[in-house]
Amino acid sequence: MSTASVFPEPMDSAFEVAAELGYDGVELMVWTDPDSQHLASVARASERTGMPVLAVHAPCLAITQRVWTPDPAERLRRSAVLAASLGAPTVVLHPPFRWQRRYALGLARQVDELERAHGVRIAMENMFPLRRGRLRWSSYTPGHDPTRPGARWYTLDLSHTATAGDDALALLDRMGERLVHLHLADGTGLERDEHLVPGHGTQPTAEVCRRLGASGFAGTVVVEISTRRARSRNERLDALAESLLFARLHLGTDLPRSPVR
Numbered sequence: 001m002s003t004a005s006v007f008p009e010p011m012d013s014a015f016e017v018a019a020e021l022g023y024d025g026v027e028l029m030v031w032t033d034p035d036s037q038h039l040a041s042v043a044r045a046s047e048r049t050g051m052p053v054l055a056v057h058a059p060c061l062a063i064t065q066r067v068w069t070p071d072p073a074e075r076l077r078r079s080a081v082l083a084a085s086l087g088a089p090t091v092v093l094h095p096p097f098r099w100q101r102r103y104a105l106g107l108a109r110q111v112d113e114l115e116r117a118h119g120v121r122i123a124m125e126n127m128f129p130l131r132r133g134r135l136r137w138s139s140y141t142p143g144h145d146p147t148r149p150g151a152r153w154y155t156l157d158l159s160h161t162a163t164a165g166d167d168a169l170a171l172l173d174r175m176g177e178r179l180v181h182l183h184l185a186d187g188t189g190l191e192r193d194e195h196l197v198p199g200h201g202t203q204p205t206a207e208v209c210r211r212l213g214a215s216g217f218a219g220t221v222v223v224e225i226s227t228r229r230a231r232s233r234n235e236r237l238d239a240l241a242e243s244l245l246f247a248r249l250h251l252g253t254d255l256p257r258s259p260v261r
Contacts, residue, residue: 002057002183002224003036004029005240011035012045019049021241027055027092027222030067030079037067039085046086054220055090055181056083062097072096072103073110076122084118090181090220091122092155095140104141111152123181125155126171128164131191147174155181157224158203159195162187168203172211180219182212184247185226195226197239198246209250221247 001023003014011033018026028042035041037059046053058079059067068075076093083091093111096104111122124146129138138144144164146154154175160183161168172179186201187194198205212221223243230236247253 001025001240001244002027002029002222004031004057005223005225005227006236007031007226007228009236011042015045015049015051017237017240018051021237021244023051023223023244025052025054027057027220027224028053028082028086028088029057030059030082031064032067039082042082042086053083053086053088055092055222056086056088057092058094060094072100073106076110077114080114080118080120080122083120089119089121090153090155091120092125092181093122094125094127095142095144095146097139098141100141115152121153121180123153123155124151125157125181125183126160126164126166127157128160128166128193131163131165145171147171152178153181154179155183156208157183157185158198158205158208159183159185159187159193159201159224162189162201162203163191163193165189168208169211172208179217182208182219182221183224184209184221184243185224195224197225197243198223205246206250209247210252213250213252221251223247 001018003011003026006014006017030036056079059075068078079091126146127140127144129136129144156179158168184198186196186198186203186205188201225243227236227239
């Protein structure tokens with residue numbers, strides 16, 4: 001479960017919820033929450049709840065451009081160090097923004113150096129263009145689809161495919177064996193990123209999970225839904241419990257021995 005899935009609750013709450021519902025671990029979203037930025041705080045939450053950190057999402061959202069430092073290359077370096085220190089095999093990264101020219105030019109070399117130095121996989125995530133009616137404009141370079149021109153490892157986000165109007169199954173095929181991370185969510189194709197509970201939108205979420213389960217996928221599947229509009233904590237937990245059951249059912253993994261709620 002992504003720690004972002006309990007926003008606006010803090011990071012500690014995400015670890016507790018993941019443990020309560022029977023998740024296997026968490027993806028740490030490095031966020032404006034100070035605890036998410038410090039190794040000691042994350043390690044304490046992980047130890048207390050028994051929830052391992054399976055991935056670290058680098059602070060590359062527009063709202064996290066000054067987390068740690070304004071330098072995106074340094075933010076990536078610190079994300080790789082944090083992941084390695086926590087034993088997390090994967091760092092999730094977005095394509096550079098168009099105005100990050102210097103960072104973009106050196107990114108491929110930096111990714112190679114960080115993977116060699118820290119033993120992590122840096123998995124580039126598909127994003128989406130800005131849409132206003134028929135107008136489309138990408139704020140990423142060279143674009144929102146990391147398979148063009150290509151990356152060593154990929155993260156597939158099924159809310160982003162909905163917002164972009166991309167064919168999720170075609171993107172899954174293009175990523176192929178270099179797909180190591182799935183953000184399991186859904187969307188209806190609105191112009192904004194929705195991150196719905198899987199099965200509540202138009203994306204082929206069940207088919208993607210079934211294909212990965214049948215292929216022996218050895219990467220990580222992470223529930224990354226938005227619950228910020230939940231009217232109560234129970235409603236938030238119900239959405240996360242439903243998402244977990246959806247994932248286990250369609251991936252073909254074992255269901256919990258007892259109901260998660």
